Amino acid sequence: MDSTTSISATGSRFERRKQARPGELLEAALALFVEKGFAATRVDEVAARAGVSKGTLFLYFSTKEDLLKAVVREVIAGRFAEWGRELDSFEGSTEELLRYCMQVWWRRVGDTPAAGISKLMLCEAQNFPELSDFYRREVIEPGNELVGRILRRGVERGELRIPEMQYAVKLVLAPMLFLSLWEHAGGLRTPQPNDFDQQRFLSLHVEALLHGWRATPSVPSPAA
Amino acid sequence: MDSTTSISATGSRFERRKQARPGELLEAALALFVEKGFAATRVDEVAARAGVSKGTLFLYFSTKEDLLKAVVREVIAGRFAEWGRELDSFEGSTEELLRYCMQVWWRRVGDTPAAGISKLMLCEAQNFPELSDFYRREVIEPGNELVGRILRRGVERGELRIPEMQYAVKLVLAPMLFLSLWEHAGGLRTPQPNDFDQQRFLSLHVEALLHGWRATPSVPSPAA
Amino acid sequence: MDSTTSISATGSRFERRKQARPGELLEAALALFVEKGFAATRVDEVAARAGVSKGTLFLYFSTKEDLLKAVVREVIAGRFAEWGRELDSFEGSTEELLRYCMQVWWRRVGDTPAAGISKLMLCEAQNFPELSDFYRREVIEPGNELVGRILRRGVERGELRIPEMQYAVKLVLAPMLFLSLWEHAGGLRTPQPNDFDQQRFLSLHVEALLHGWRATPSVPSPAA
Amino acid sequence: MDSTTSISATGSRFERRKQARPGELLEAALALFVEKGFAATRVDEVAARAGVSKGTLFLYFSTKEDLLKAVVREVIAGRFAEWGRELDSFEGSTEELLRYCMQVWWRRVGDTPAAGISKLMLCEAQNFPELSDFYRREVIEPGNELVGRILRRGVERGELRIPEMQYAVKLVLAPMLFLSLWEHAGGLRTPQPNDFDQQRFLSLHVEALLHGWRATPSVPSPAA
DNA sequence: AATGAATGAGATTTCATTCAT
DNA sequence: GATGAATGAAATCTCATTCAT
Numbered sequence A, B, C, D: 001m002d003s004t005t006s007i008s009a010t011g012s013r014f015e016r017r018k019q020a021r022p023g024e025l026l027e028a029a030l031a032l033f034v035e036k037g038f039a040a041t042r043v044d045e046v047a048a049r050a051g052v053s054k055g056t057l058f059l060y061f062s063t064k065e066d067l068l069k070a071v072v073r074e075v076i077a078g079r080f081a082e083w084g085r086e087l088d089s090f091e092g093s094t095e096e097l098l099r100y101c102m103q104v105w106w107r108r109v110g111d112t113p114a115a116g117i118s119k120l121m122l123c124e125a126q127n128f129p130e131l132s133d134f135y136r137r138e139v140i141e142p143g144n145e146l147v148g149r150i151l152r153r154g155v156e157r158g159e160l161r162i163p164e165m166q167y168a169v170k171l172v173l174a175p176m177l178f179l180s181l182w183e184h185a186g187g188l189r190t191p192q193p194n195d196f197d198q199q200r201f202l203s204l205h206v207e208a209l210l211h212g213w214r215a216t217p218s219v220p221s222p223a224a
Numbered sequence E: 001a002a003t004g005a006a007t008g009a010g011a012t013t014t015c016a017t018t019c020a021t
Numbered sequence F: 001g002a003t004g005a006a007t008g009a010a011a012t013c014t015c016a017t018t019c020a021t
Helices: A021-036 A042-052 A054-060 A064-075 A079-088 A092-111 A117-125 A129-156 A165-184 A196-215 B020-036 B043-049 B053-061 B064-076 B079-090 B096-112 B115-127 B131-157 B167-181 B198-213 C019-037 C043-050 C053-058 C066-078 C079-089 C094-110 C113-126 C129-156 C165-182 C200-213 D020-036 D044-049 D054-060 D066-076 D081-088 D094-110 D116-127 D129-156 D167-183 D199-213
Strands: none
Touching: A021 A042, A021 A054, A021 A064, A021 A117, A021 B115, A021 D167, A042 A054, A042 A064, A042 D020, A054 D116, A064 A117, A064 A129, A079 A092, A079 A129, A079 B131, A092 A196, A092 B020, A092 D167, A117 A129, A117 A165, A117 B020, A117 B115, A117 C043, A129 A165, A165 A196, A165 B167, A165 B198, A196 B167, A196 C113, B020 B043, B020 B053, B020 B115, B020 B131, B043 B053, B043 B064, B043 B131, B064 B115, B064 B131, B079 B131, B079 C066, B096 B131, B096 B198, B096 C079, B115 B131, B115 B167, C019 C043, C019 C113, C019 D116, C043 C053, C043 C066, C053 D116, C066 C113, C066 C129, C079 C094, C079 D094, C094 C129, C094 C200, C113 C129, C113 C165, C113 D020, C113 D066, C113 D116, C129 C165, C165 C200, C165 D167, C165 D199, C200 D129, C200 D199, D020 D044, D020 D066, D020 D116, D044 D054, D044 D066, D066 D129, D081 D094, D081 D129, D094 D129, D094 D167, D094 D199, D116 D129, D129 D167, D167 D199
């Protein structure tokens, strides 16, 4: 019932590298869970991919579900703290901040196996309520909050005019979720050649939103 | 040991029309697959929810996977033919058409258990390539095509100016997918009270996009 | 538990033809049991081949096992009585009688689907002790007895000299069983062209045995 | 609930040599398949008889059918190579060789659980064509070939005169098959006390055949 | 700490048998 | 009598988990 995944009990996430086992297992599990889904991934496979025996896996994670939790926690860990700091220290206009955030997100998350976690959580949420709660608390709500802060910054600085903040936040996030899922949708993706540039997609979306949110649309966009 | 729902007040358990069985099973399967995912749903549960025994299910669907296929096909069947006709006979402006389509989609699909199919397919795509192909052919590509036709209509009638159609189509669809998934995300959804109106969300999104696509930004938009 | 197969309760086996159902079912069952074995034959198949529904089959035979019993009984019924009479009225030498019996057996049994019953019984004997007892009493023991009578006839008439009767009987029967089984051995039979003549095989065998049994072998074989 | 055979007196259930498992399972499967037939034997039974759990069986044999194949192969493995060599190095007359082979066969096969395989194959041939092919190639055809070689040896050395070799081979084999089957015919065997000596049966049969095949019946055999 | 053989609960699927019509 | 939809016990096979070494 209770997990054994408190790897970070004594030290930082760098200390853990000393005994690389858990890390390799988490990596393997992440890849396989994302690739095949939780139910369709056998623990033997995870162990094999990590180069250890099945028994060893259970030395570190008492349960397959426990392994999933650890994977999710690992991928998530401390991401938002970091981003929060970056946001606070950003100097430019809010428009620029928003664009910047999107591009950074794409490089650090969207274009990363970590994005598969979003899909994984979406698929497994019903089956693991406890884990869902964790993910909501640690990812979804902070994510919403982060975007909310950015938008409020724009409003407070007189740059943006956003009447219904609740919708605005989701309008910003929707295309990000879209990309996260689409990149891991396997056989569903129509074989787009390579003329689809995700960053461009995000840019176009942001620009469309900003179009309607600019406080003084007359004196156009930023700079001059 | 214990028998099924005792509807035997007036008659036997044969009273229910036999032809209805497959439908009832599909309905039960749809609900459970959407609620718990394919792997986590046991066929006994589906049968029980449909008020029949496990064996009966296999009378109509030779395999659990077969049942999934049938569910997907059932929900999809002929949806796009209908919509194509509506689109062709629409008289108003393309802006109006786009708004209309979104609202109609929400009422006929998004706000319906059928929307859960999108999520289901997203989750199970890897495991059932054949089914994925079907869904892509029958839903995703026609969906893209439909939106593409609407946008091209606007361009051809001189109402819209859309330079990069490939992105435009996905910009339109992203929030719809977002809603479909979000409504079935279970424990991931932060318990929004009732102040979130999905139709409003879709409207805001469409307006933002149209803002940038209107052919005669003469008066408004940025610069001059 | 108890069987319902006493078709011959009131009348002869000809009366039964009036309602042909049971007969058609028995015929179908014989063919399928012989072709695929008891366990691998589904009752649906039997019913289908007989042109009736599964339910109907159970109207006549309370159990699949019961059906098997009826098939065996049907094929066996009264065969030995008939043969016993033929034997008693045979006029020629015992050598001729033996040859005659073999040829007749081949035409009436060996070359008939009924021969498949031997194989069937051999295969299913362990699983149905009661049926085995029946078959032993009704077929094997009478068969041994019949051959025994023939051989004893030869001894008594001074035609044959057979020291160990118990072995002699089985020596006569072995090639008959061999043929019965071989003809129904499916994929085991090496695809002999058509240069194997079962009657010749039986003849050669009988002659070999007679060779050693003739009381006055000097005055060679028959005719002259 | 209840655990397996409590051999835990001295040690654990791991004490048994792990390599022995497949062998023990094959032994158990052979016994049960021969005793009850393939279809009527449940894999749990096999496992139980081998002193392991159901799951363990599937660790070594991926399928029940696979287990059957392995049993057949195991029993067959390399038997004919050995015999071929013996035959080549035999020094005596062909008569003696034939008698010798029969007796050896009885001791090494006929009077062994391995003889049950013949019956098993006969019964299951229809259901497992691939396995039938194997058995035909590995047992039936080599067996025929072996007997053929013996008989041809006699002919070539001027000891025997055999006009129709195809029948001759089968005449030799028929009583062997007869015994193989009869010994495993369960309830079909009339409870012969112990006055039936299989070796004697085989001898009598061989002598009868040789009677007719001897090249120089001039002096010996019947009459004088 | 690491292994991997062993386990057994649980899931899907089959099919003889029942029974309302 | 005949039907065929419905049943549910039973069988195979999977795989997370355990544990002696």
